[in-house]
Amino acid sequence: MNIKKNIGLYEIAVLLFGTSSSFLIYLSLKQYLKLRRYRHIPHPKTYGLFRFFTGNLHELQAYKDDIGFSGLTLNWFKDLGPVFKAYFFGEIIVSVNGPEAVKKVLIDLDLHKSEIPYKIMAFPFNERALGTGLTTEIDKEKWKPVRALFNHAFQRNILKTFFDDFNEKSNLLMEKLRSKPDGKTLVTMFPELNKFALDIISSVAFGFNNDSINQSENYLNKLIINLLHGINELLIDPLIQLKPNKFKMVNEFKKSLRELREFSREHINQRIRDLENKEHVPNDILTIIIKNYGGDTFDLDDLIDQFLTFFIAGQETTANSLAFAILELGHLANLEYTSCVFNETLRKWPPLPEFTRKTYKEIEINGIKIPENTWIMCSPYISGHNPEYFPPSQLNLTDIFNLYQSHPEEFKPERFLKSSEFSQKNMINSYTFFPFSLGPRNCIGQNFAKIEAKIFLAKFAQNFDIHLDENQSYGLKEVITLRPKDGCRVYLTQRNF
């Protein structure tokens, strides 16, 4: 009896060992064959005990709170040249750089978006978030008519009719900041800018006064922060749902998401009713969308996807870039050309530092063949930090070796003046400076962001002198977007004219 039992246990152990070894061999073989297809593409060294599987994950984790993924890829670019690969478990990403590569990927071939990051934003934790909204819709045929509809709403002449709203929200923020202009009170700008960007989107795009600027905690702002936090966490760690210490965060996320969708549903329904009853409604982006979206047959959930998409896409990106602009202005002392300052901020700190596409057939870039079904990464961050196009002023432009030694790059808004040496030599062009991406899937909100940023920066510079808190880290925080890690901490002094 005992012998039988012992043999049973032994057999089970052998079976378990055999199964897991076969599984490991299968995984190793699969990984080996996958990597073999890419072995001709240069790649950075991998570290860690399980590096064959984890690839470059070790370095990413080591640098994520310092130079971030963007800084890491910039270093790889400097070491490996314009085309290189990195991999994280089974996912291989090929970074392609240089004007020809950017033109080929984003415009000539017009490659599809790659599924994974966008699917996570669309349906995180199996809940509908951005769903089939404009940013996350991968299917080109479904995306095209919707984009055409939105293009109309985001034209410069339509946006100009909302100048009063942009001005009003900027004035409100100035008023709030003016209450602490003693040069001694520490102000963390990022949360203020985040609320400012939210209030502008709410009012210009969706015709309601959110007024978060004047509230210490705002309902909508809190829901959106929870939503972004959950998506960020899931992007870093796809197994997060299985971790008991994260259950609370995941539940909080789901609750916020449902409330956010319910809030959107009520707001949209109200507008539909007002339109049906011929009530006076603002001629804002929501009205334009409802009037044109799929005739009478639109699905309300699709509209909610769009509503959330614009809140998410339009808020953090602009708030982050304004926070970076203020950090740079603290060193710069004055702000002569607002649009040059904004461009230079986007050059040095693009809020979306890289974006991905997917090859549907083998392509060749810089003589390197990239297989079909590969994630391709285009990086405005790497391009913006390439001294070949954006050299520091004191160096000889032809001295490429010296250019690559320069660090950190200067913040030099004048380079964006049309009369500058860099513009004249066509070093700054659409393929070297593309913070809003290029081609059909570029940023639809770029005019919106430019108007918002210019109005804010001009008013801010008129009103305040800035002194940066020396104790902040100046590190980067990056997952979906890039932002100053410590939120841009400043002391403000009221300017006297």
Ligand code: HEM
């Ligand atoms: C400084 C501010 C901004 C920057 C740097 C920025 C950057 C970008 C980039 C790089 C993309 C392409 C992403 C990709 O290919 O995956 C994009 C797409 C998009 N952006 Fe922006 N954005 C900004 C502000 C805004 C604003 C204010 C709005 C809305 C009011 C907005 C709405 C969108 C939408 C809806 C898309 C998806 C477009 C499509 O796929 O058709 N963005 N943005």
